[in-house]
Amino acid sequence: MIRFQGDVELDESLFGRKIKYNRGKPTWNRILIFGIIERSSNKIVMYPVDSRGADVLIPLIQKHIEPGSRIFSDSWGAYSGLNRLGYEHCTVIHKTSFKQVYINTETNEEVQCCTNRIEGAWKIAKDHFRRINGTNSNLFEQHLCEIVWRNHVHRAGNIYASFFDLMKTIYTFDMAPRFTYTKPLFTTWTPPSKADEARHNITRE
DSSP: OOOBOSEEEEEEEEEEOOOGGGOSOHHHHEEEEEEEEETTTOOEEEEEESOOOHHHHHHHHHHHBOTTOEEEEEOOGGGTTTGGGTOEEEEEOTTTOSOEEEEOTTTOOEEEEOOHHHHHHHHHHHHHHHHTTOBOHHHHHHHHHHHHHHHHHGGGSOHHHHHHHHHHHHOBTTBOOSOOOOSSSOTTOOOOOHHHHHHOOBSOO
């Protein structure tokens, strides 16, 4: 399991086709993604989620971020209790500014609060779906896993070698694969129904 520490950014973003002229149900075409990025390494995790509620997001934060870390986010209410959970929480109010400056009263350190890193990660992820002209929701999880995997291995220099190294850890000649595929891959969301999948091609803005 991936654990982050130090300075970490959080955000949520909608993936999918934009509805023109307010026609149709936006939820059919949009998937809500929650993301975490560690500033020091630029490593990310991303989850499809059913809602932005604290009951969904806080367990994921506690799963991946070490207590004592400094978390940067927008002012979404679900994050309001992070200080009580052992994190240093800095917020930026995007309605008024893209960056805010705080002073740590204990160290007199000037802290610039922004979510530029995670915003950049959203752009990279959405560019992936634009390049493949979108995808159906039944393939969305696999593409999201690929995006996160590429983020974690691109510093190795040779992504193909990293891919074959990964395959060697999963498949061997003398035993069954170590991992089996189940749907959904993520337990944090409810994928669209088969009927919706047939009607809508998603994740291309």
